[in-house]
Amino acid sequence: MSLRRHFGTFLVAAACTLASMSASAHAILTDSTPKLNGTLVAGHVDMMFKYNSKIDQHxxxxxxxxxxxxxxxxxxxxxxxxPNELDTSADLTPGNYTIRWQALALDGHITRGDVPFTVVAKQ
Ligand SMILES: [Cu+2]
Incomplete structure (x- = not known):
């Protein structure tokens, strides 16, 4: 019983892996402002998240x-x-932040990620 349940879990995991390997249109983050663990200067900050494929910006x-x-x-x-970017902006004061992005690729698959970064005071 227990073995059978584990086998079922394995099959689900394997199917997910195969699906993600064959779907090349998944949106993968290739560049961003801020960078992962990067630093920005406080104020009105433009942010950009660039992906390897077109995404549904809306x-x-x-x-x-x-x-x-x-x-x-x-x-x-x-x-x-x-069409492969998400652009946004915000007024940021010094501190630690995380951008939590969720991108919908044109193949209907959603990918997510976190970009932690630090905002420092203007010199
Ligand atoms: Cu996909």
Whole structure:
């Protein structure tokens, strides 16, 4: 009984792996501002998340998570000339933040990721 249940779990895991290997259109983050664990200067900050494939900008999501865990959904700029990017901006004071992105690729698959970064005071 227990063995059979484990086998079922294995099959599900294997199917997911195969699906992700064959779906080359998954949105994978290839570049960003801020960089992973990067630093930005406080003020009105433009942020950019670039993927390896076209994404649905209207149905993707960018959430700013502050050090106190509070979350703010940032609006994504419609950018028809850069269909593989999510562009947004925010007014940021010094501190630690995380951008939690969720990208919907044109194949219908959603990928997610976190980009932690630090904002430092203007010199
Ligand atoms: Cu996919």
């Amino acid at each position: 149905r993707s999501r960018i959430v700013l998570v502050k050090a106190d865990k509070s979350e703010t959904v940032l609006s994504i700029a419609a950018n028809g000339s850069k």
